[in-house]
Amino acid sequence: MDAARLEAILSRYEGEPYDLIPVLQEIQDNYGYLPKDEVKEVARRLNVPLTQIYSVATFYKMFSLIPKGRHQVKVCLGTTCHLKGGPRLVDSLSSRLGVEVGYTSKDGQFSLETVGCLGSCAQAPVMMVDDKYFARVTVDKVPKILKLYQS
Amino acid sequence: MPKFESIDHLNEYRRQLRARRDPSQPQVLVCAGPGCLPLGSEEVAQAFRAQLEEKGLSAQVALKTSGCHGLCARGVRVLLRPQEITYQKVTPADVPEIVETTLVGGGVVERLLHEEPETHALCRHKGDIPFYRSQQAIVLRKLDVIDPESLDDYLALGGYRSLRKAFFEMTPDEVIEAVERSGLRGRGGGGFPTGRKWRICRDTGEPIKFVICNGDEGDPGAFMDRAVMEGDPHAVIEGMIIGAYAIGARRGYIYVRHEYPLAVKRLQLAIQQAREAGFLGKNILRSGFDFDIQISQGSGAFVCGEETALIASIEGHIGEPMPRPPYPAVSGLFGQPTIINNVETWANVPEIINMGPEWFAAIGTEGSKGTKIFSLVGAVHHSGLVEVPMGTTLRQIVFDIGGGIPGGRAFKAVQTGGPSGGCIPAEFLDLPVDYDSLQQVGSIMGSGGLIVMDETSCMVDVARYFIGFLYEESCGKCTPCREGLKQLKKIYEDITYGRGEEKHLTLMEDLCAVMASASICGLGQSAVNPVLSTLKYFRHEYEAHIRDKKCPALVCRPLLKYTIDPETCTGCLACVRECPVGAISGLKKEAQEIDQELCIKCGLCYEVCQFDAVRRE
Numbered sequence: 001m002d003a004a005r006l007e008a009i010l011s012r013y014e015g016e017p018y019d020l021i022p023v024l025q026e027i028q029d030n031y032g033y034l035p036k037d038e039v040k041e042v043a044r045r046l047n048v049p050l051t052q053i054y055s056v057a058t059f060y061k062m063f064s065l066i067p068k069g070r071h072q073v074k075v076c077l078g079t080t081c082h083l084k085g086g087p088r089l090v091d092s093l094s095s096r097l098g099v100e101v102g103y104t105s106k107d108g109q110f111s112l113e114t115v116g117c118l119g120s121c122a123q124a125p126v127m128m129v130d131d132k133y134f135a136r137v138t139v140d141k142v143p144k145i146l147k148l149y150q151s
Numbered sequence: 152m153p154k155f156e157s158i159d160h161l162n163e164y165r166r167q168l169r170a171r172r173d174p175s176q177p178q179v180l181v182c183a184g185p186g187c188l189p190l191g192s193e194e195v196a197q198a199f200r201a202q203l204e205e206k207g208l209s210a211q212v213a214l215k216t217s218g219c220h221g222l223c224a225r226g227v228r229v230l231l232r233p234q235e236i237t238y239q240k241v242t243p244a245d246v247p248e249i250v251e252t253t254l255v256g257g258g259v260v261e262r263l264l265h266e267e268p269e270t271h272a273l274c275r276h277k278g279d280i281p282f283y284r285s286q287q288a289i290v291l292r293k294l295d296v297i298d299p300e301s302l303d304d305y306l307a308l309g310g311y312r313s314l315r316k317a318f319f320e321m322t323p324d325e326v327i328e329a330v331e332r333s334g335l336r337g338r339g340g341g342g343f344p345t346g347r348k349w350r351i352c353r354d355t356g357e358p359i360k361f362v363i364c365n366g367d368e369g370d371p372g373a374f375m376d377r378a379v380m381e382g383d384p385h386a387v388i389e390g391m392i393i394g395a396y397a398i399g400a401r402r403g404y405i406y407v408r409h410e411y412p413l414a415v416k417r418l419q420l421a422i423q424q425a426r427e428a429g430f431l432g433k434n435i436l437r438s439g440f441d442f443d444i445q446i447s448q449g450s451g452a453f454v455c456g457e458e459t460a461l462i463a464s465i466e467g468h469i470g471e472p473m474p475r476p477p478y479p480a481v482s483g484l485f486g487q488p489t490i491i492n493n494v495e496t497w498a499n500v501p502e503i504i505n506m507g508p509e510w511f512a513a514i515g516t517e518g519s520k521g522t523k524i525f526s527l528v529g530a531v532h533h534s535g536l537v538e539v540p541m542g543t544t545l546r547q548i549v550f551d552i553g554g555g556i557p558g559g560r561a562f563k564a565v566q567t568g569g570p571s572g573g574c575i576p577a578e579f580l581d582l583p584v585d586y587d588s589l590q591q592v593g594s595i596m597g598s599g600g601l602i603v604m605d606e607t608s609c610m611v612d613v614a615r616y617f618i619g620f621l622y623e624e625s626c627g628k629c630t631p632c633r634e635g636l637k638q639l640k641k642i643y644e645d646i647t648y649g650r651g652e653e654k655h656l657t658l659m660e661d662l663c664a665v666m667a668s669a670s671i672c673g674l675g676q677s678a679v680n681p682v683l684s685t686l687k688y689f690r691h692e693y694e695a696h697i698r699d700k701k702c703p704a705l706v707c708r709p710l711l712k713y714t715i716d717p718e719t720c721t722g723c724l725a726c727v728r729e730c731p732v733g734a735i736s737g738l739k740k741e742a743q744e745i746d747q748e749l750c751i752k753c754g755l756c757y758e759v760c761q762f763d764a765v766r767r768e
Contacts, residue, residue, distance in 0.1 A: 022447070025448060056468070059469040117371035121373075121534070
């Protein structure tokens with residue numbers, strides 16, 4: 001465990017139990033997942049039982065206990081995206097990346113996720129890769145988008 | 152930005168700010184709202200920056216990226232002031248012509264103007280476009296003309312004068328009374344009278360109280376709160392400060408979902424600016440009142456939009472709702488009295504204080520005052536954000552503002568209220584939309600998502616979608632919701648896989664009755680609305696799935712059959728490359744064939760075929 005890296009996060013908080021979620025969010029953003037040793041240290045420092053951390057980490061969708069890929073592919077499955085072909089987009093991405101929803105490709109490049117709604121409904125179907133939005137994505141646009149991120 | 156020590160100081164600064172601003176200075180406002188951003192707002196703004204630089208106009212022309220301009224379907228939108236010309240579908244390639252023709256030459260680039268689909272009339276100004284004509288903007292008023300990252304822009308348009316009025320001309324009781332008299336009801340879904348909520352909280356007399364802004368806009372299909380947080384963050388903050396003053400809270404939270412990173416960034420910046428200017432922090436404008444706000448980010452759980460689950464989440468727990476009463480106004484965050492209002496509700500507060508409750512109460516219907524923002528999306532020409540007085544009919548929204556259904560297809564239903572709402576059929580198009588009327592037809596206002604569906608949508612599939620969504624998002628704490636959704640999901644699977652039976656329909660109604668009466672929170676209680684409303688108004692579609700094993704709208708996969716028309720197929724092999732199961736075969740440049748045994752009916756071949764050779768029935 002890189003103690004200094006974790007300390008940089010923990011030092012910004014008061015160390016109270018209600019800091020748990022923001023601390024886990026920062027670890028998730030920083031590490032790409034919640035590593036075991038770091039989580040144990042958080043439990044000790046915030047005085048929160050490990051079981052509570054586990055319950056929080058598995059309840060909320062943004063947390064992952066296993067490392068995520070280099071690029072996060074998120075397909076919106078909000079109502080409008082559902083109506084306009086979001087599910088087909090998921091199928092196409094899943095077959096092209098060779099990965100099921102919620103998992104990471106073998107080469108560690110892509111994680112595929114679905115999202116309740118990204119809030120860009122007028123441009124449905126919408127997907128995101130990392131922080132970039134892609135509007136009105138049809139299945140034939142998928143290879144071009146993935147190419148931008150394939151190294 | 153100075154730290155304002157008194158109202159005189161603020162007034163003087165505002166006076167100077169306005170004097171410094173030349174209303175005739177050319178302004179370019181590029182929309183970077185939720186609709187335009189994915190279409191490339193940043194690239195368009197960048198192109199303007201480069202072009203203005205090249206022409207030596209950077210000093211004369213004010214270039215800004217603004218919040219949502221409303222008509223998202225025709226993004227990227229650009230507004231040129233002071234001529235008030237509005238361009239649509241702007242790409243970086245159009246920018247040199249706009250700069251040359253309009254900014255330098257004073258002319259208009261006609262091909263970028265809005266064209267009405269039916270009449271082909273060109274609209275030069277925002278007010279000429281029918282989409283905007285029937286709207287009344289209160290909350291969205293400033294979104295297209297200010298830079299959301301500039302406190303000066305907000306102040307120049309009268310920002311924080313309601314705070315001044317509340318603090319120095321009104322007692323906390325008078326503020327609550329004004330909100331009560333305005334008739335404002337919660338815009339997050341429930342529609343509880345805001346003033347009454349504040350009164351209950353204040354009357355507890357507890358020394359420690361909290362205010363919370365619910366920005367966990369989880370309803371799929373709704374993005375008005377995102378647009379407001381990103382486009383006018385100071386309005387939300389000003390509303391919260393006034394609310395805190397009214398009930399006597401010292402601390403506030405804005406709970407934003409993490410799927411909205413730009414909203415988080417803009418709110419953080421706005422809070423920082425408000426602190427530096429002395430609108431937040433200790434002894435605000437020397438009034439003796441202390442108040443500060445912090446942001447709490449959601450972690451991806453729909454149920455956290457429910458107020459007791461949201462509170463649990465801020466406290467560091469999983470988002471499980473608690474039975475009410477006690478309501479948060481009496482016992483909320485950390486057990487203290489707390490008022491939770493949604494983004495749009497808070498953003499209405501400064502206007503009510505500024506213009507007076509009577510002005511607000513004059514807008515809308517008997518039981519629902521003011522305006523409501525809807526995100527009008529789905530099968531409609533002009534999708535985007537619309538703000539209309541309560542009581543506007545669905546027909547006005549869908550046809551007059553939304554421009555009707557594209558492709559000459561027929562209107563089927565409009566879905567309101569997200570997963571807790573229902574599907575409203577054509578017979579209610581003349582329904583004046585307010586909290587009570589929507590409830591009477593089996594739906595709810597919700598946060599204001601309004602999804603238009605045409606004949607290509609299957610209502611069984613729509614209901615199945617919402618049940619699937621809620622099944623994933625149910626926290627699992629109470630049995631009626633957890634198990635009820637599981638059973639409903641299974642029944643929907645049976646029906647859409649051709650295994651449906653007549654008895655399923657009554658079984659669904661029974662399940663719904665138990666869930667509605669016995670679930671702990673709104674998620675389970677209202678989860679029945681998509682089911683019951685479609686069963687009531689679109690029962691024939693269920694019957695077609697069950698009796699005839701057909702999906703009339705050709706949506707439910709297992710009931711479909713895909714074939715390739717040998718006459719039309721060119722043998723380009725696009726479908727072969729796309730098929731995930733290798734079910735399509737044939738020689739190159741010759742007609743292909745689908746192996747029905749292997750086909751999983753995903754429809755990818757149908758979507759990629761450029762020659763309409765794939766048939767779906």
